Amino acid sequence: xxxxxxxxxxxxxxxxxxxxxxxxxxxxxxxxxxxxxxxxxxxxxxxxxxxxxxxxxxxxxxxxxxxxxxxxxxxxxxxxxxxxxx
Numbered sequence: 668x669x670x671x672x673x674x675x676x677x678x679x680x681x682x683x684x685x686x687x688x689x690x691x692x693x694x695x696x697x698x699x700x701x702x703x704x705x706x707x708x709x710x711x712x713x714x715x716x717x718x719x720x721x722x723x724x725x726x727x728x729x730x731x732x733x734x735x736x737x738x739x740x741x742x743x744x745x746x747x748x749x750x751x752x753x
Contacts (some may be wrong), residue, residue, distance in 0.1 A: 668694055702726070703739045710748050717744045 672679040684696040702715075702724040709720045721732035736744050 668698075682737070698725075698741070699735060703736065706732070706736060707740070707747070709753050710744060720744065 668679045668681060672682040675682065677685075683694050686692070686697070690697065705722050705724045709723060713720075715723070717733065718729035721729040724732070726732035726735070729743055733743055736747070740747055742750065
């Protein structure tokens with residue numbers, strides 16, 4: 668959030684407040700959804716390893732990416748890829 672706030676020249680607190688006010692959701696929820704949609708796209712269309720996808724969508728920890736992915740989709744990245752290829 669700090670990086671985005673710096674980019675638009677506001678404080679992280681103000682950005683979070685305005686995002687919630689205008690978008691009716693938390694910035695972190697929006698960011699997670701955006702990252703997960705990108706991961707779903709990469710898993711469906713590319714032959715990247717899970718850790719490579721984690722890095723490409725902004726996660727520095729591949730295990731944390733897998734936890735977030737499973738929470739978001741209900742399946743692990745490898746399970747999603749298997750189901751998608753069937």
